[in-house]
Amino acid sequence: MCYVNDFCSYFAKRSPTKFVQIVHPLSTIFVLAGIVYFFSVQMFFIAPKVYKGMGYMLYWILAIFITHNILGNWLACYRTSSSVESLPKEAQVPVPEEEHLWRFCDTCKKLMPPRSWHCGLCKCCILRRDHHCIFTSTCIGHNNQRYFLWFLFHLSFALVVSLVTFCIYLNRTHCNTLLYPEMYSHFLLYFICDAQPDKSKESLFETVAYLLIFLAGLMPGFMLAYQIQILCLNATYNQIYELVYDLGFLRNCKVIMGQRGLWTFISPLLKSPLPHDGTKWEMKKESN
Template sequence: MTGLRHILPKNAVDAASLCYALLLIHNVIILGDFVVAPWMKEHYGTTDLQILWYNIYGGFVYINVIGNMWKIMTTNTSTIGKILPTLLKPGWHYCVVCEANGPPRSYHCPTCNRCILKRDHHCMFTGKCIGYFNHRHYICLICYTWLGAMFASTYCMGFTWTMLGEFSFYNLLCFCFPLFLLLFGMLDFYTAIICLLTLVATLFWFIITILIVWHSKHIIYNMTTHERRHNIYTYNLGWRENIKHIFGSKWYVCWLFPWIQSPLPGDGMSFPTSENFESQKDQ
């Protein structure tokens, strides 16, 4: 029970966000498997083999989404368990909340209530901070969520608009505001739920596209959100080394499965700078 309390979100917003994400994922799967797939077989002659391939793709994406969420939530990326120096080293700072010295690039998270190594941001959909040891899993999570949202949106869109009928301004309102029209009795419950799930999948696809573009710069230049906002490029070691500092030594394959071991080149408390790294290469 103690371990479970450590994994679960610490506040109501994070808990609600996590439940919302899990509920959405599984409801979209139910919609696709038990509603859209039979409809496609009946109206478009989709074969069982094609449906099987859809399910294999969806299952692969699902395992990686849930697996990376789990790894984010269970990976310790804080200073807890680390031996911290009693004397303040150059580049370190003192955290008045933790009452301990914090390594470079670490920051205290008020939600997690601890200092996070190479803190990027707090992810409310997992209830955990994204830091040095789980950054890889966060990047994989948003990429696989993008693949899932894209597939769900395109997979369900045809069925949704068949239910709504021909394109019109009224049907567009039904698609964009299904709960509002349901509340006023202008749309039945079943159609409203179908529209809502398809709409949310489409919106997630768009939002996560922006997230991937935003975080791609963090990967390429080996920076955090704080460093990006302050134009700090101190830790830019070149794109190949930067990728290794997020995805580890097996960066070329670890994205396939969240449980593939890919050791990171550091301990999260000291980082090579671009100046030091270039000096080492010249020697």
């Protein structure tokens, strides 16, 4: 994931406007196409052959719940601004006794709250800026980190459920050879040498589906691991080992996810007010 981040950062710095105009729409199409593909394959091809009756109905309920949270958190993340400019005018100026804690932004030409940093793509400073995400087309910060974390969680959960269901399907249809390396040599020969694999075209489709599910789970899985660490430490992506704001797991959850904490996994529609506006940050030494 670091290589992807460095690659995007290189081109984003060279031409921020073109990067936003090209990469953001492509990333949005990629996410939507991936969701439609996996939902269609799972619900209309794989699941009916694995689950029957009540089991299939419960699987539909689970799929709707996960899809609602993926799309809902994804949209909420995009629509929720974490920019300093989203604050009321009076909150954008420090009170005299806290002015020394604020830092001057050379681009915005004014003082900014602690933990806020400028984003060249959003063209503004972001409260508790974590990083700029191309898949949500916005910066992840104080106000929308909750949605981003749950977007990754439900996306990763969906891919795990899909993979487990697909493995059950392969076992029941006696296609479990796809779980072994030998099958992929046949798969490569089919494309490189135009050789017919031992399995039928249906097995070829199953091989492609299996590979896509496995590979698609890598990126959100890695990103989720980072976000869980950030949650546990109340840190940010670029300062992930910074411990000065770590108030303990439960308090960190409320700082990032609001008053309802981990219960916000139920739905992005669940109201969970944050404890502050992102301009004042309690430090670890102050909590003891």
